[in-house]
Amino acid sequence: MERCGxxxxxxxxxxxxxxxxxEIHFFENSLIVEEHMFLGFxxxxxxxxxxYLETLKKAFNIPDYFSYNWDALDECxxxxxxxxxxxxxxxxxxxxxxxxxxxxxxxxxxxxxxxxKVEKVFIHxxxxxxxxxx
Numbered sequence: 001m002e003r004c005g006x007x008x009x010x011x012x013x014x015x016x017x018x019x020x021x022x023e024i025h026f027f028e029n030s031l032i033v034e035e036h037m038f039l040g041f042x043x044x045x046x047x048x049x050x051x052y053l054e055t056l057k058k059a060f061n062i063p064d065y066f067s068y069n070w071d072a073l074d075e076c077x078x079x080x081x082x083x084x085x086x087x088x089x090x091x092x093x094x095x096x097x098x099x100x101x102x103x104x105x106x107x108x109x110x111x112x113x114x115x116x117k118v119e120k121v122f123i124h125x126x127x128x129x130x131x132x133x134x
Contacts, residue, residue: 036087036088036089037089037091038088038090039091039092039093040060040093041092041093041095042092042093042094043055043095044095046099047096047099048099050068052097053066053073059092060076060077061083062076063082070103073110074110074113074116077116077117078113078115078117079117090117090118090119091118091119091121091122092118092121093121094123094127095124095127096124097127101134104130105134108131
């Protein structure tokens, strides 16, 4: 295991058919792909507001002062001033949305705001219809 930014990853080197090495990385909620790129992942699951915000906190390694409300998330994603996050290109990968449409609507408003520092948001295609309806 090697230390990679804010998370521990396990790397497995495999020989592919051309006899060159391939790397497979196992990760948790976030991954620093290269020195200046960070990916935060929200895994699939039916989560209420609190659980979803806890998952976002973990994915972005948001400091403990985070108060688990939408305003706090908006503020944190607009600053990214911890762990040199503001020096990285930050992306978010969503495999789920909050269970309540009201919370999903607020999340959508935050992520579509020009104020946030998240460069790209990738949403799993199975969520597209719901995202577009809100």
